[in-house]
Amino acid sequence: AQSVTQLDSQVPVFEEAPVELRCNYSSSVSVYLFWYVQYPNQGLQLLLKYLSGSTLVESINGFEAEFNKSQTSFHLRKPSVHISDTAEYFCAVSDWNTGNQFYFGTGTSLTVIP
């Protein structure tokens, strides 16, 4: 089974500053990688995903993540955060062995400070 590590449980950052949320996974076999966002009192929403091809993937709201196979990482970045980015962010991994099952990290709470 996969394991997913999100190294930072809480990340406070000032508005318009850059941010990186870190995610590492355990296996180097072919994987599919996802970032989900959870706003307060809501369900999780897909933010972006890596399936194959370009190792840099982007979301519509300015986030990007880079798949690094050698470091088994999929860190999420944004060059300039907004108050509305305050949320919980979850990294998730699946692979051919787990089929439709996803393994989630423990989440990173991003707080944007005005």
Added chain:
Amino acid sequence: NAGVTQTPKFQVLKTGQSMTLQCAQDMNHNSMYWYRQDPGMGLRLIYYSASEGTTDKGEVPNGYNVSRLNKREFSLRLESAAPSQTSVYFCASSGGAATSYGYTFGSGTRLTVV
């Protein structure tokens, strides 16, 4: 709006009581899932149903049962609730390969067992 609907949104149970959490999706998805979310532990898979008529255990199935009533509905039952089952429960669905499309999540059921 199309999506995953969970009921109820909130529930308080006494230890030993039983209840069923309901989940329905209107996207014609084949696969459905139940997760629980606990602080510091991320999301953990309880049960899933890859298609109508099939169910399988996930990471933390003890104390739960599920029913895939039809393609739309997937219910989670607690036969004898325990305080350790206090959690937020999320239902999710996926069409085709979840690894390609990710999950669509419901808004969650917040359950407290006293």
